[in-house]
Each structure stands twice: as C-alpha cells, then as structure tokens.
Amino acid sequence: MYDLDGNAIAAPLFDVFGVEMTTAVGTCRGCGWAGPLAEVAVYLVTPGVVARCPRCDALLIVIVDRRGMACLELAGFSSLEQPGGPGATGRTRPTRTEPRRTS
Amino acid sequence: MLQVRTETPRTASLVLDLPQWPGHRPGQHVDVRLTADDGYQAQRSYSIASAPDEDQLVLTVERLDDGEVSPYLVDELHAGDQLELRGPVGGYFVWDEPLGGPLLWVAGGSGVVPFRAMWRYRRSVGSAVAVRLLCSARSLPLLIYADELRQLACDGVAVSVTLTREQPEGWQGHRGRIDRDLLAEISWRPDERALVYVCGPTAFVEAAANALVDLGHEASRIRTERFGGTGT
Amino acid sequence: MVFSRFRGRRVPAEDAGRVPPGQYVTNGFPVLSAGPTPRTPPESWNFSVQGAVRGAQSWTWADFRALPRETVTVDIHCVTKWSKLDTSWSGVSLDTLLDAAGPTGRFVLAFCDGGYTTNLPIDDLRGGRAWVVDEYAGEPLPAEHGGPARLLVPHLYFWKSAKWVRGLDVRDHNGPGFWESYGYHDYGDPWKEQRYQGD
Numbered sequence: 001m002y003d004l005d006g007n008a009i010a011a012p013l014f015d016v017f018g019v020e021m022t023t024a025v026g027t028c029r030g031c032g033w034a035g036p037l038a039e040v041a042v043y044l045v046t047p048g049v050v051a052r053c054p055r056c057d058a059l060l061i062v063i064v065d066r067r068g069m070a071c072l073e074l075a076g077f078s079s080l081e082q083p084g085g086p087g088a089t090g091r092t093r094p095t096r097t098e099p100r101r102t103s
Numbered sequence: 104m105l106q107v108r109t110e111t112p113r114t115a116s117l118v119l120d121l122p123q124w125p126g127h128r129p130g131q132h133v134d135v136r137l138t139a140d141d142g143y144q145a146q147r148s149y150s151i152a153s154a155p156d157e158d159q160l161v162l163t164v165e166r167l168d169d170g171e172v173s174p175y176l177v178d179e180l181h182a183g184d185q186l187e188l189r190g191p192v193g194g195y196f197v198w199d200e201p202l203g204g205p206l207l208w209v210a211g212g213s214g215v216v217p218f219r220a221m222w223r224y225r226r227s228v229g230s231a232v233a234v235r236l237l238c239s240a241r242s243l244p245l246l247i248y249a250d251e252l253r254q255l256a257c258d259g260v261a262v263s264v265t266l267t268r269e270q271p272e273g274w275q276g277h278r279g280r281i282d283r284d285l286l287a288e289i290s291w292r293p294d295e296r297a298l299v300y301v302c303g304p305t306a307f308v309e310a311a312a313n314a315l316v317d318l319g320h321e322a323s324r325i326r327t328e329r330f331g332g333t334g335t
Numbered sequence: 336m337v338f339s340r341f342r343g344r345r346v347p348a349e350d351a352g353r354v355p356p357g358q359y360v361t362n363g364f365p366v367l368s369a370g371p372t373p374r375t376p377p378e379s380w381n382f383s384v385q386g387a388v389r390g391a392q393s394w395t396w397a398d399f400r401a402l403p404r405e406t407v408t409v410d411i412h413c414v415t416k417w418s419k420l421d422t423s424w425s426g427v428s429l430d431t432l433l434d435a436a437g438p439t440g441r442f443v444l445a446f447c448d449g450g451y452t453t454n455l456p457i458d459d460l461r462g463g464r465a466w467v468v469d470e471y472a473g474e475p476l477p478a479e480h481g482g483p484a485r486l487l488v489p490h491l492y493f494w495k496s497a498k499w500v501r502g503l504d505v506r507d508h509n510g511p512g513f514w515e516s517y518g519y520h521d522y523g524d525p526w527k528e529q530r531y532q533g534d
C-alpha cells in the first residue's frame with residue numbers, strides 16, 4: 001500500500017505545469033486506469049517525486065527538482081487532460097508567503 | 104503567528120496573520136517549510152482549517168510521535184514566531200457551493216481539519232446544502248473541534264462521531280472503527296448521488312472508500328485525501 | 336527564514352570529518368522508495384551476474400548463503416541529505432561474485448525487483464568496497480530496507496546501494512539507471528557532492 005496520494009504533490013505539479021493539476025485526468029498506458037492525478041500513488045524521495053498507477057503500480061510521473069530546474073517524466077500516461085467545469089481549477093494561485101512578524 | 108491554540112492533547116491550531124493571503128478554497132492545504140540554522144530543511148503539508156472569509160489563516164497540526172516537524176509546530180512555536188509557507192494548493196479535495204450536494208464527509212482523526220474549512224465556509228455563505236459528517240477519533244479527549252462539532256447541528260450538518268478505543272461513561276455515540284455497517288447507517292442512499300469526501304490516515308481512507316463503493320456509491324463521486332501513516 | 340530551535344531528527348556528528356558536505360547525521364533509518372515494497376520469498380530469489388562476462392553465473396538463495404560472508408560496519412550517505420554512521424551489514428563481497436563470472440565489460444547496471452536500476456563502474460564494486468548484503472544490524476534485512484538482499488556500496492550515495500537487487504548486467508558502455516536517467520549523477524561521490532548530472 002502506498003502512503004500518499006496526488007494531493008501531496010499539488011505544489012510540485014503546479015510548479016511544473018503552471019496550473020492546478022490534481023483534477024487533471026490521466027489514463028495509465030499500462031492497465032487503462034483513469035482518474036484524477038489526486039488519486040495516483042505518490043512516493044516522496046526528495047528531491048525526487050514518483051507517482052504510480054494506483055491499480056497496477058506503473059510509473060506515471062517522475063519529477064526531479066535539480067536546483068530550480070525540473071526533470072519530468074510523464075510517459076506512463078496514454079492521455080492527460082484537464083477537465084472543464086467549476087470543480088476543475090482553483091480560482092487562486094499558490095504563492096510563496098512570508099508573513100510579517102507579529103507579536 | 105498570532106496564536107498557538109491547543110485543541111487536544113495531541114493537536115494545536117496555528118493562527119496566522121497573513122495580510123497578503125490571496126484567499127483559498129475550502130479543503131486546500133499549504134506546504135510549511137522549516138529551516139534550521141545549519142541550513143537543514145524539512146517540509147510538510149497541512150490542511151487549512153479556516154474558511155476563506157476569515158481574517159486569520161488557521162492550520163491544525165497533529166503531533167506525530169515519531170514526527171520530525173509536527174512536534175516542533177505543536178510544542179515549540181509560540182506567538183510572534185514566523186512560518187514559511189506556500190499555498191494555497193490543491194484543486195481536488197475542495198468543496199464550494201457550485202459543486203452542490205448532498206454531502207457526506209468522512210473524517211479519521213486529523214482528517215477532520217479540511218472539513219472545518221468547509222463547514223465554516225458553508226455557514227458563512229448561508230448554504231442550505233445538506234451535509235452528513237462522520238468523525239472517527241480514538242477517544243473523546245482526542246476528538247478535534249469537539250465543541251464546534253456539537254454546535255454544527257444548528258447549522259444543518261448532521262454529525263455522527265465514533266470513538267474507536269475509549270468511550271466515556273454514558274456515551275451515546277458510536278463505538279469502534281468506521282466500517283461498512285456504520286457507513287450504511289450514516290450515509291446517503293446511493294441514488295441520492297451524494298458527493299463524498301474521505302480524509303485521514305491512508306489505511307482509514309482506503310477502508311472507508313472501498314466500503315462506500317461496496318455500498319453502491321459511485322467511485323467518481325468519492326474524493327479522497329490520504330495523510331500517510333496507519334489508521335486511527 | 337531560520338528557526339534556531341528546530342533541529343529535526345539530526346544529531347551533532349562527533350567527528351565532522353566523517354560527514355560529507357551538505358549531509359546531516361541521523362539516528363533513524365529513513366525508508367525512501369520509488370515504489371511499493373517488493374516481497375520476494377527466498378525460495379523464489381536468485382542473483383545473477385550476466386552480460387559482458389566470460390561465464391554468466393546465478394545463485395539461488397541457498398547457494399548465496401553458502402558463499403564466504405563478511406560483516407562490515409560502514410557509514411552511509413543518502414542524496415536526500417541524511418547520513419547514518421556505523422551501520423552494520425552482513426553479506427557477500429562483490430569480489431567473490433564478480434570473480435565467479437569473469438567480467439569483461441567495464442560498467443554494470445544493477446537490476447532489482449520492482450524495476451529499479453542503477454549504474455556503476457565495475458571498478459567501484461571491486462577491492463572490498465561493495466557487497467550484496469542480506470542482514471542489517473545482525474538481523475535478516477527487512478523488506479522495507481531492501482530485503483531479501485540489497486547492494487551495499489557505501490563510498491557512493493546510497494541510491495547506488497540498490498534495494499531488492501537481483502543481479503548485475505555487465506556492459507561495455509555506461510548507461511543510466513532509474514534516477515540517473517532523471518538527472519542524478521552517473522557516479523555519485525558524496526565527498527564531491529555529485530548529486531546531479533553536471534555537479
């Protein structure tokens with residue numbers, strides 16, 4: 001069993017694609033499983049991120065952050081699509097935030 | 104950091120003042136990064152516990168016994184400290200009004216955190232969407248947001264609680280782990296096509312989601328968020 | 336932003352000279368994996384040395400356990416920045432395994448249950464610097480740490496010490512394994528901080 005799902009890599013996926021990706025629907029080339037990226041099986045091996053098909057464990061995503069440049073693998077998908085509709089993308093974008101000191 | 108508020112013996116809420124916060128959708132999370140003075144860094148994700156219209160951002164953190172980051176956040180932070188965080192992130196495990204209902208929210212332990220953002224948002228926008236919330240906790244002292252949960256019935260949220268290890272004298276709620284029978288009792292009928300959200304430790308989420316599918320709920324209307332680790 | 340009270344899991348290294356640059360010493364033993372843990376029972380297990388060799392060899396679990404064994408205590412350094420000192424392992428030296436096959440090629444690709452691979456120069460597996468180990472701290476190697484057996488090459492970053500190893504494919508040319516094909520360094524010397532290609 002895997003520990004984490006695609007929700008845990010929402011931020012690295014956003015960094016690579018420039019849009020919210022956890023609702024994008026991927027189809028596994030190996031077994032045909034299709035589902036939102038939020039449901040893939042995630043393995044965090046910092047600085048690497050690996051995501052596999054939750055049904056057949058086929059490799060779907062590899063992201064290696066090499067000092068600001070990402071090396072990306074997506075060949076395990078036979079398709080990867082953004083859905084339409086109000087549930088698709090967030091209306092806000094992630095930001096890097098450092099709050100002011102308060103006391 | 105405005106305040107560190109103890110919720111249970113194992114959890115605390117971090118109340119943050121973020122004037123530049125762009126807003127968020129209920130259910131989203133943030134990634135928190137800590138840097139030690141020798142440059143060592145560790146990062147973890149935490150669900151946002153506050154609604155988008157609130158002045159302060161709230162994160163509720165559970166202290167994991169073998170955790171690297173959570174013991175620091177729960178036990179060592181205090182008012183005046185700063186946090187480095189990134190977000191909001193996540194577009195899948197979110198609920199806002201256009202998504203409709205009825206809703207079934209199933210929470211294991213600290214999995215209740217994103218639902219707090221959702222129920223507070225639902226109240227603030229005056230939504231009438233029907234909600235059934237099922238929370239699982241080891242014991243009553245470890246039930247997060249217990250006071251708030253008691254008030255939720257006034258907002259039209261039907262709350263059920265199961266205590267898995269210890270129950271107080273005269274406990275009227277459920278006992279034992281969430282299983283197919285309890286879900287059959289609590290949840291909407293499959294033909295009512297509820298939107299289902301399940302959040303908590305990974306084993307908990309797998310068991311609950313599988314049981315709901317067995318009961319006839321459409322897998323495509325079940326959204327899950329796994330927190331890692333083993334069950335409550 | 337610095338949190339002077341945050342220490343994470345690290346402990347101060349008693350001898351800083353033992354710790355490569357950019358590393359932090361830990362008392363724990365993090366389990367990091369790129370996929371689900373394979374569970375291969377010993378009766379199904381074998382280890383092969385094949386490819387550019389004079390005579391390909393394969394050992395069953397019983398064969399392997401009958402080979403000359405050593406117990407070694409080494410420091411290990413993971414590219415994810417943790418180092419663990421004085422770890423104790425038992426197994427068979429790669430010198431024994433390679434000598435049996437007579438390699439002619441200069442590079443190996445280690446291959447493993449679960450599909451993981453990693454590449455190394457064959458010289459780095461020789462001279463008492465590498466083992467196939469099946470025990471950690473005196474106990475059978477747990478599956479989550481690579482059991483039944485893993486490669487142990489402590490002078491390189493620990494991603495080269497492939498878990499669930501099933502053999503070596505000896506080659507004339509150096510081709511990248513799993514992490515190497517995503518940008519990790521081909522060689523991986525922690526003392527030169529060779530984490531990524533081009534370091």
